[in-house]
Each structure stands twice: as C-alpha cells, then as structure tokens.
Amino acid sequence: MSCYVTAADAPEAFGRIAGVRIKADPTESLHRFKQREIAAVFGRCPRKLFRRALELGAGDGYTSTLLAEYVQELVCTDMNPRRLTGIDTDSVAFRILDAEEVGEQFSSGEFDLVYSSSLLEHLPDPGRALRGIHRILRDDGISIHLMPNRLWKGTTVLLYMPNRLLTSVEKLLIAATPSSGRTHSTRRPPYGGNNLKLARRKQSFLTKQFLPRTHGVSGNTLAEFLAFGKARWVHEFQLAGFRVLAVKRVAFSSGYRFGYERVRRVLERLGLYTVSAYILCKQDAQSPLATHLLP
Ligand SMILES: C[S@@+](CC[C@H](N)C(=O)[O-])C[C@H]1O[C@@H](n2cnc3c(N)ncnc32)[C@H](O)[C@@H]1O
Numbered sequence: 001m002s003c004y005v006t007a008a009d010a011p012e013a014f015g016r017i018a019g020v021r022i023k024a025d026p027t028e029s030l031h032r033f034k035q036r037e038i039a040a041v042f043g044r045c046p047r048k049l050f051r052r053a054l055e056l057g058a059g060d061g062y063t064s065t066l067l068a069e070y071v072q073e074l075v076c077t078d079m080n081p082r083r084l085t086g087i088d089t090d091s092v093a094f095r096i097l098d099a100e101e102v103g104e105q106f107s108s109g110e111f112d113l114v115y116s117s118s119l120l121e122h123l124p125d126p127g128r129a130l131r132g133i134h135r136i137l138r139d140d141g142i143s144i145h146l147m148p149n150r151l152w153k154g155t156t157v158l159l160y161m162p163n164r165l166l167t168s169v170e171k172l173l174i175a176a177t178p179s180s181g182r183t184h185s186t187r188r189p190p191y192g193g194n195n196l197k198l199a200r201r202k203q204s205f206l207t208k209q210f211l212p213r214t215h216g217v218s219g220n221t222l223a224e225f226l227a228f229g230k231a232r233w234v235h236e237f238q239l240a241g242f243r244v245l246a247v248k249r250v251a252f253s254s255g256y257r258f259g260y261e262r263v264r265r266v267l268e269r270l271g272l273y274t275v276s277a278y279i280l281c282k283q284d285a286q287s288p289l290a291t292h293l294l295p
Pocket of ligand 1: 056058059078079099100117
C-alpha cells in the first residue's frame with residue numbers, strides 16, 4: 001500500500017489509515033509540474049529543434065531531462081552546487097553558474113535557446129542577466145522565461161492559513177503513527193533557499209501568522225505582488241533589448257502541493273493560471289523558431 005495520497009483522496013485515506021501524507025510529495029509534485037510546464041511551452045515543437053540551448057537556475061536539473069527532447073546540446077546551470085548535481089551526458093552538460101554573470105561566461109551568439117523557469121524573480125539584478133542573455137543568444141534565437149504571476153502571489157496569500165492547518169494536521173498524523181508516515185519527511189530537502197544572493201529575511205512573529213514569506217527578492221508581500229505584474233517584466237525585457245513575442249498561459253498551481261488535480265483542471269479551463277511564459281526574441285530580429293512556440 002502506498003503511503004502517498006493526494007488531498008483529493010484524503011477523506012478516504014483518513015478513514016482507512018492514520019499517519020499518511022495529506023499533501024503531495026515535494027519532489028514528485030515539482031517534477032509533475034515541470035512536465036506540465038515543458039509540455040505547455042514546447043508541446044508543438046519538433047524533436048531536437050534547437051541546436052544549442054542554455055538553461056539558467058535549473059534547480060535539481062530535472063527539467064533538462066525534458067528539454068533534451070527538443071535540444072541537440074543543452075548546458076544546464078544553477079548557482080547552487082548542492083542542488084544541481086547532474087552528471088554530464090553526450091547531450092547535456094551541467095555547470096555551476098551565477099545567472100547574473102551569464103554574459104561573461106559564454107561566447108556571443110552561442111545559443112539559439114536560453115530558458116529559465118522561476119529564476120528571474122530570485123535575482124537582485126535581473127536586468128544584468130537579461131543583457132547577458134541577449135549577448136549570448138543568436139540573432140535569430142529565442143529566450144523563454146517562466147515566472148509566477150500576480151494570481152500566484154494572491155493565491156499563496158489566500159491559501160496560507162489553510163495550508164498551515166493542513167500541514168499541522170499532517171505532522172500530527174505522522175507523529176501519531178510510529179511506522180507509516182516516517183518514511184516520508186514533511187520537510188523539503190536541505191537545498192538552501194532560492195534567493196541565493198540575499199541573506200534570509202526574518203519575518204516578524206505577527207506577519208508569520210498570516211502571511212507567507214516572500215518568494216523572490218522583493219521586500220514584502222505588496223512589493224512582490226507588484227513585482228510579479230506583466231507590465232514590469234515586459235519593461236525589463238525591452239530594456240535589455242528583447243521583443244516580447246507572446247506571454248503564454250502555462251498552468252495553475254497554488255504552490256502548496258494540495259494535489260487537487262480536478263480543481264486545478266477546472267481553474268485552467270476557466271483561463272486561470274499562475275505561471276506565465278514570456279517568449280522573447282531580439283528587438284529588430286525575426287526567429288523562424290518562434291512559429292513552433294507561439295499560441
Ligand atoms: C524556484 S527555483 C527553480 C528551479 C527550477 N528552475 C525549477 O523550475 O524547478 C530557483 C532556482 O534559482 C537558483 N538561483 C537563484 N539565484 C541564482 C543565480 N544568481 N544564478 C543562478 N541560479 C540561481 C536557485 O538555486 C534555484 O535552484
């Protein structure tokens with residue numbers, strides 16, 4: 001019997017056994033979400049469309065296994081060596097890299113695709129990274145950046161208290177059951193945070209009770225809500241010399257691993273999504289690759 005159940009199955013599971021997980025496993029749910037991201041963005045691309053691609057802020061590198069389908073040679077990078085532990089293959093090379101320094105680390109025009117998911121909001125100076133990307137991108141290349149949007153921020157604030165409650169119940173169940181739950185930790189793996197270039201911010205006791213920590217580098221919840229707006233990112237991309245070809249709706253996720261798949265599908269059908277993909281090419285340039293990516 002599996003001791004991993006989603007919240008959608010929870011009532012049944014509560015009746016059957018105690019000590020199970022209520023929320024989805026962090027790694028499994030992250031990887032499932034990455035599959036959906038890649039399918040939403042690259043689903044219509046032919047195999048091995050891109051000759052040489054770069055992924056920035058790749059985390060554990062799982063996405064590289066999915067991107068490899070569309071890319072002949074991939075350089076998969078992250079700044080955190082504890083997180084990016086992949087071993088090079090014929091088509092994927094792993095490298096530790098600060099995304100803000102990307103422009104100094106590769107040759108001009110070396111890549112026809114530069115990709116990131118949930119990275120730019122973690123950079124204190126995303127403009128520097130974007131100018132670097134512009135330099136190393138071929139003139140007819142494409143750059144794609146996925147990021148949480150304002151609906152994501154609002155959702156994480158609204159669901160913060162329900163999530164705390166659910167997490168506490170899960171911990172109690174695991175503690176009350178000597179054998180079943182302990183094979184799965186409720187904690188995320190000890191990778192360190194996502195905002196690698198900032199000291200971890202302290203939250204006041206009161207704020208902690210009602211509001212989630214900020215996800216990216218913004219100083220507080222309101223600043224983050226504003227920073228996650230589309231107009232802000234379009235402006236950043238234009239300043240770095242890019243043209244925004246499309247802002248694609250990618251997927252809905254609360255970020256809390258509740259696992260309500262059916263609810264998620266309904267919300268997506270209603271046009272609600274929490275992750276946006278910005279598809280860019282250089283200003284004054286055309287990219288034949290874009291035809292496979294645009295909605
Ligand atoms: C939210 S995670 C996203 C990871 C992965 N892209 C994914 O979608 O699962 C943000 C990642 O950005 C990385 N990161 C933060 N600052 C970075 C920097 N300056 N340069 C490169 N990577 C950075 C973190 O180590 C982390 O792996």
